[in-house]
Amino acid sequence: MFETLFIGLSLTSVLLLIALGLSITYGAMGVINMAHGELVMIGAYTAVLSGIYLGFNIFAAIPLAFLTAALLGLLIERVVIRKLYGRIIDTLLATWGVAIILQQLIRLEFGMTFFGIRIQGLGPGLQQMRVPSYLMQPYEFAGIMIQPYRTFIILVTILLTVLTWFLMYRTSIGVQVRAIMRNPQMAAACGIDVRRVSAMTFAYGSGLAGIAGVLLAGFRTVMPEMGANVVVDGFLVVVVGGVGSLLGTVLSAGLLGQLNGIVSVVYNDIIARAVVFAVVIGIILWRPNGLFSFKSR
Amino acid sequence: MTYNRRAFLKTSAAFGATSALAPGLWTRAARADEKIDVGVLFSLTGGLSIVEQSLADATLMAIAEINEAGGVLGKMINPIVEDGASDTRTFNERATKLVVRDQVPTVFGCYTSASRKAVLPVFEQRNNMLFYPTYYEGFECSKNVVYTGAVPNQQLSNYIPWIINTLGKKKFFIVGSNYIYPREMAKVSKILIEQNGGEWVADEYLELGHSEWGAMVSRIRSSGCDVVLSNVVGDSVIAFYREFRNQGLSHETLPICATVTSEIEIAAMGPEAAAGSYTSFPYFQAIDTDANNSFIERYRRFVNNPEAVTQHAMECSYFQVYLWKQAVEQAGEATPDAIREGIKGQSFDAPNGRVTIDPENLHCYLTPRIARWGSDGQGEIIDEYPEPIRPLPYVAYGETEDDLFCTGAGLDSSRL
Structure with missing residues (x-):
């Protein structure tokens, strides 16, 4: 029983990790960021490359991946998204283009393959990030087997969720972000620098994706296409939870994660996937704006 | 010119x-x-x-x-x-x-x-x-x-008897990616397992590219099997072996015997996750001949x-x-x-x-061969058929060396 719940909890944490950044960029800014998965992928590659060239372990790679992905997010916001606020379908297309460019950058080793130069850790192949053995070896505690790596992911996710909550609801910048979410024109009229705050918010959401990438690299495969699967899960969670609601995102990640975990243990993973999608469709039909959504004016 | x-x-x-x-x-x-x-x-x-x-x-x-x-x-x-x-x-x-x-x-x-x-x-x-x-x-x-x-008989016909007789493992958990190749391999495996006096406790599939193995490995652990026969392909292999290790399963007691895990996947998962597991192929990089x-x-x-x-x-x-x-x-x-x-x-x-x-x-x-993966990412060839064996593309349907379904005259489809 505990094990089933633990699997569900672990799935929840992975979903939440991916959706947290997305709920901020999508919720706060109305940008359908198809490149979110690629930012996760960039985070994973940051971990792989910093491990090879700088000797960083996973703990050092986390802040580095946050910075890399955040800076990249800032760049994407400045170059592409800034011009497209309020045009939600256009952001979808534009960020999808960005996603393809990022994938190809990694696959073509930043274009170096054309000159016959190989960069270890890049390219179309599969990469790996080393995980310290004390995070891999499970141990028994009171008759229950503890998996340190999964536990580590859960802890980091809780930490990041609390941090995000604190930033959004207990700081002045958070108040500004929430004001922009409700009504950007009115926020601007009240003296909020909408452009600057939006850029910072997008960078923060991207940075969270980077951290998710590092943690995923520890137990999934690192490859240029890894982001594509991830982004679908992220959108599921955000849409079910309700756009722009942190609580909704947390609860919907919990709901979908546990549902997936329980059904996949009792039946199998393929049925679990189908059940999750059925529930998502049901929830969207029942509450088109998701479980938790504020009334927008 | x-x-x-x-x-x-x-x-x-x-x-x-x-x-x-x-x-x-x-x-x-x-x-x-x-x-x-x-x-x-x-x-x-x-x-x-x-x-x-x-x-x-x-x-x-x-x-x-x-x-x-x-x-x-x-x-x-x-x-x-x-x-x-x-x-x-x-x-x-x-x-x-x-x-x-x-x-x-x-x-x-x-x-x-x-x-x-x-x-x-x-x-x-x-x-x-x-x-x-x-x-x-x-x-x-x-x-x-x-x-x-x-074809399946060239990867399995020495492999399954070897697992049962040499490794002494009798309860198989068969796991694969969800498409035709793993399913046909499973079919042939079951025939061979039953012929050699073993049994299979489960036959499970995951979609291609699946990377969340928590539930499946947990089912493997509680199934009471003593060997895992893996027909998982592609990048899922990496997530599978890593999860296997993360849940504390050891190839010493519960080995993964794979049919498609090659040098490429082993290098990507980190050799320590695969050390001690087995693969059956006619060719390995580790074949030490001139x-x-x-x-x-x-x-x-x-x-x-x-x-x-x-x-x-x-x-x-x-x-x-x-x-x-x-x-x-x-x-x-x-x-x-x-x-x-x-x-x-x-x-x-x-x-x-x-x-x-x-x-x-x-x-x-x-020539079918079995390799045991070492911690350096290379296989060590521990079993090798004495001679090349005949390909039987219809072995899952009862084809044998003396009774071919597919001959120069074409396929005898009345046999299927």
Whole structure:
């Protein structure tokens, strides 16, 4: 029983990790960021490359991946998204283009393959990030087997969720972000620098994706296409939870994660996937704006 | 005479009318005598390009070697390389182009079963030849394909008895990716497990590319099995082995015995996650013979990468060109019908040992081997069949060596 719940909890944490950044960029800014998965992928590659060239372990790679992905997010916001606020379908297309460019950058080793130069850790192949053995070896505690790596992911996710909550609801910048979410024109009229705050918010959401990438690299495969699967899960969670609601995102990640975990243990993973999608469709039909959504004016 | 593609198109255009009207009658007059064109059709772009690029490289290396040694019947082999782009429709289009417009007598290519099925009608309707280098699920009997990779009986018929008798494991948990190859492999495995007095406790599938193995590994742990038979393919393999280790399972007590985990996946998962597990293939990079060491060295020089990894389908891509060369030489001409007759019973000393094309079903005699993965990412070959065994593409349906379903006369479909 505990094990089933633990699997569900672990799935929840992975979903939440991916959706947290997305709920901020999508919720706060109305940008359908198809490149979110690629930012996760960039985070994973940051971990792989910093491990090879700088000797960083996973703990050092986390802040580095946050910075890399955040800076990249800032760049994407400045170059592409800034011009497209309020045009939600256009952001979808534009960020999808960005996603393809990022994938190809990694696959073509930043274009170096054309000159016959190989960069270890890049390219179309599969990469790996080393995980310290004390995070891999499970141990028994009171008759229950503890998996340190999964536990580590859960802890980091809780930490990041609390941090995000604190930033959004207990700081002045958070108040500004929430004001922009409700009504950007009115926020601007009240003296909020909408452009600057939006850029910072997008960078923060991207940075969270980077951290998710590092943690995923520890137990999934690192490859240029890894982001594509991830982004679908992220959108599921955000849409079910309700756009722009942190609580909704947390609860919907919990709901979908546990549902997936329980059904996949009792039946199998393929049925679990189908059940999750059925529930998502049901929830969207029942509450088109998701479980938790504020009334927008 | 310099002979480029433009000149070739001009010549073939002159004869285009006749050959287009009678596609089955392959006219030898349509080409110049200095070169023999052959098609090379793999995915050079897209998701499958990681593996297929290496198969294309191995094919081109064999062609380059043959040309250096004087070619075939005194003619150079001229490879026309096309990109299948990891897309079955593109494979069909490119194959049609090679067969109809370039009028090659043979195409070397395809990696996935899906791409082979997509091009098969082209080769059958136009009576052309495809040389297919991948291990696959069997259940096919075409007069227009030479299959040089392993079929299920060549990966499993020594493997299952060995697991039961040598490892002493009797309760199998069968797990695979959800498509035809793992399902056919599971079918053959179950027959062999029951014949050898073992039992299977589960037969489970996950979608291709699945990377969340928590629930499946937990089910493996509580199933009471003592060995896992894995037909999982592609990048899911990595997540699977890592999760296996993260949940505290050890290959010492509960080994994963895999049929498709190759050197490529082992390198990507980190060798420590696979150390102690097993794989069955006719070829491993670790085969320590002069022929193989020289093959690895030449391949690394050819692709200009001192760390390049070699594996089974790649080795087949290489030696099947040599088999083709011998067939052309024996037949005396390079036409599809002559090649089909010439290839029957043809033998070659490949890097993995002696390989022979079965005259009945056009599959390849191969030597099954079992390797135990070490912590350095290389396999150690711990069991090897004394001789190459006969390919039986219909073994899952009761085919045996003395009772073939697929013969030179075609498939006896009343037996299925």
